Amino acid sequence: MTGPEPGRGLHPDGTIAREGAPDRVPAAFRPVVDTTRRRVAALFGPDRLHSAYLYGSIPRGTAVPGVSDLDLLLALHAEPTAADRADAETLGAGLDRDFPAIDGAGVLVFGTDTLLSPLERHDLGFFLACLCTPLLGEDLAARLPAYRPDPLLARETNGDLALALPGWRARLAAAAGGEERRRLARGVSRRLVRTGFTLVMPDWNGWTSDLALSAEVFAARYPARADQMRLAAATARTPTPDPAVLTLLVTDLAPWLAAEYTAVHGPKAPRP
Known part of the structure; x- marks a missing residue:
């Protein structure tokens, strides 16, 4: 049995390595x-x-x-x-x-x-x-236990994206200035890239917090949404107040991603 592919954030036994030190x-x-x-x-x-x-x-x-x-x-x-x-x-x-x-x-x-x-x-x-x-x-x-990049981890980390959508839409509609939109863009884009990555994480069999790599891992499996996810990764690194970018992320990519995530991994266990 071979170990995990190098560079995928895993220990030799396939569990996720702690990423900072x-x-x-x-x-x-x-x-x-x-x-x-x-x-x-x-x-x-x-x-x-x-x-x-x-x-x-x-x-x-x-x-x-x-x-x-x-x-x-x-x-x-x-x-x-x-x-x-x-x-x-x-x-x-x-x-x-x-x-x-x-x-x-x-x-x-x-x-x-x-x-x-x-x-x-x-x-x-x-x-x-x-x-x-x-x-x-x-x-x-x-x-705490050792963790693997499996469907359970995918579901419980980001299987609640749909719950964030109403709040994002309300904040987008209410954002009056560039700084408010920039803050919203930063939070939304980071969440979308991380959710896009964990959607495909079990198939990729690894872990990364790198936004650019996360977007590319997602893009390889969802080429029709690749450009949108790359835009989200770029926005996460350099937030923009551009309302067109925010509208695309909040009203197009986000609802599609939430629905696809639920279809693939199911919803996250409800919290009180």
Whole structure:
């Protein structure tokens, strides 16, 4: 039996490898990462914080100074309160203000019970175990299983795209300025590329967070939608306020992708 094809983000046994590591953080981002570690510890303290993680381009080593954002996940001992979320927003805003190397800072906050729950095993659990890099505290990945690029993972990570469509349409209709449309374009396009990739992930038998590669993997299996997915990948990297691009993504590619995803993998398990 041969192992997985090289370059597809898998261990030799076919399970998905963790994609980031502390030693991959580019030099330009080490000051903000070091400060993040200190500020998280000081703001949340051991009574609230179980562990903290980086994810995205910074721990993958692909971040671009002045362009990339800093993405952080906090695991709390208890389920987050309104005060916890407010502190997370304050943390992110302060890092964005103080470090020109990043263009924004996003902080996700969850309780450890949620992250380790059976319902989230193949969504948030996978996200933490494979896409997040430990920054502080005990690594919860040790309590989670190994993951494979199979239909179950595809369904539970992105099988709820249809639920996002009404909100996207409403935001598109209400967007009054270029900055609002740019923010919407960034979020929509990233979600579409990642969903397009996981749609075909089991057949490709691998994992990647690279947007350009994700679009090409999708394009090889859905050539009729290839140009739209490549446009989504380009928009994810360089968001545009162009209403024509947003309209195409939100009203054409997105509903088709949601329907195709459900037909191939079925809907994600409902959340409360």
